[in-house]
Amino acid sequence: MIKQAIIPLAGLGTRLLPLTSVFAKELLPINGKPGIEYILDECIEAGIKEVIFIISKKKLMIKKYFYNDKFYKDIIKRKKDPRIINEYKKILKYKKMIKFVFQDKPLGTGDAVLKTKKFIKGKFFLMLLPDDLIVKQNCSKAMITLHKKFKSSVMASMKVKEKEVSRWGIYNIKEKISTKNFIIKGVIEKPSIKQAPSNNAVIGRYILPKKIFNKLLKLKPGKDGEIHITDAIQSLINDNNKFIGHNFSGKYLDCGTMNGYINSTLEIAKIWKFVWLALDTLG
Ligand code: UTP
Numbered sequence: 397m398i399k400q401a402i403i404p405l406a407g408l409g410t411r412l413l414p415l416t417s418v419f420a421k422e423l424l425p426i427n428g429k430p431g432i433e434y435i436l437d438e439c440i441e442a443g444i445k446e447v448i449f450i451i452s453k454k455k456l457m458i459k460k461y462f463y464n465d466k467f468y469k470d471i472i473k474r475k476k477d478p479r480i481i482n483e484y485k486k487i488l489k490y491k492k493m494i495k496f497v498f499q500d501k502p503l504g505t506g507d508a509v510l511k512t513k514k515f516i517k518g519k520f521f522l523m524l525l526p527d528d529l530i531v532k533q534n535c536s537k538a539m540i541t542l543h544k545k546f547k548s549s550v551m552a553s554m555k556v557k558e559k560e561v562s563r564w565g566i567y568n569i570k571e572k573i574s575t576k577n578f579i580i581k582g583v584i585e586k587p588s589i590k591q592a593p594s595n596n597a598v599i600g601r602y603i604l605p606k607k608i609f610n611k612l613l614k615l616k617p618g619k620d621g622e623i624h625i626t627d628a629i630q631s632l633i634n635d636n637n638k639f640i641g642h643n644f645s646g647k648y649l650d651c652g653t654m655n656g657y658i659n660s661t662l663e664i665a666k667i668w669k670f671v672w673l674a675l676d677t678l679g
Pocket of ligand 1: 501
C-alpha cells in the first residue's frame with residue numbers, strides 16, 4: 397500500500413515573478429484556498445498518511461503557514477470566531493501529516509527527491525508536483541489503484557500540442573494496456589519538437605519505486621545543468637522496470653505560469669459557482 401507522498405517545493409518559481417520574489421507560489425490563493433491545500437486534499441482522499449515537503453530557506457513561509465499556533469491560539473482566545481477555529485483545525489489536521497526536509501540549492505527535481513531518501517519506508521511512494529492541479533477526479537487515487545493491480549510505477553499523462561512538447565517530459569509507448577493506460581518505452585525531459593518521440597506528456601503525479609534513489613545518487617546533471625527525475629526514470633526503464641503512463645480523467649490546470657495561474661483561478665471559481673447554484677436550487 398502507498399502511504400507516503402513527497403512534494404518538491406524548493407524551486408524558484410521564476411515563471412510567476414514578480415509574485416514569487418517575496419511569496420511562495422504554492423500559497424497563492426485559488427478561489428480563497430492556497431494551491432497546496434488542493435494537493436494535500438487529493439493526497440488525503442487517496443489514502444496517503446504522511447506527506448514530505450521539500451522546501452528551501454526561501455520557502456520557509458510554507459512551514460510557517462502550518463506552524464503558526466501561537467498566533468491562532470491568541471486570536472481564537474480573543475475573538476472566539478467559529479470560522480477561524482474551523483480554519484485552525486484544518487491547518488492542524490494537515491500539520492499532523494507533514495514532514496519538512498530541506499534542499500539548500502535548487503539543483504533540479506531529481507536532487508529534491510533525493511533529499512527524502514532516508515524517510516521513505518515502503519517499496520513505492522507517490523510524488524506530486526504542486527504546479528499541476530488536477531480537479532474533478534482524484535488522479536492520485538486512480539494511479540494508486542492501477543499500481544495495486546500491476547505492481548509497477550505509474551506516471552500521469554496527457555496529450556499536449558506538438559508545438560508545446562518542449563515544456564514537458566515526453567514519453568513514447570511500448571504497449572497499450574487499455575484505452576487510458578500504456579507501458580512506457582522511454583521518456584525524455586523537455587525535448588525539442590524534432591527530438592520528441594510523441595506528444596504524450598508526463599504530468600506532475602508519479603508513483604516511483606524506492607530504488608530510484610540509487611539511480612539519482614549516480615546521476616550526472618542533465619538538461620540546463622539540473623538533476624532531472626526523468627533521467628532516473630529512463631535509467632530504471634533501461635533496467636526493465638515497468639512504468640505505466642496513465643491518461644487521467646480529471647481536468648488539468650497549470651498553476652506554474654502566470655496565464656495558467658489566472659486561468660486556474662477562473663476554472664475553479666466556475667466549479668464552485670456551479671456547486672453553490674446546485675445547493676441553492678436544493679434549498
Ligand atoms: P519547475 O522547474 O517546473 O518549477 O519544478 P520551478 O522551479 O518552481 O519554477 P520556474 O520553472 O522557475 O517557474 C517542478 C517542481 O519541482 C520543484 C519546484 O518547486 C516545483 O514544484 N523543484 C524544482 C524543487 O523542489 N527543487 C528544484 O531544484 C527544482
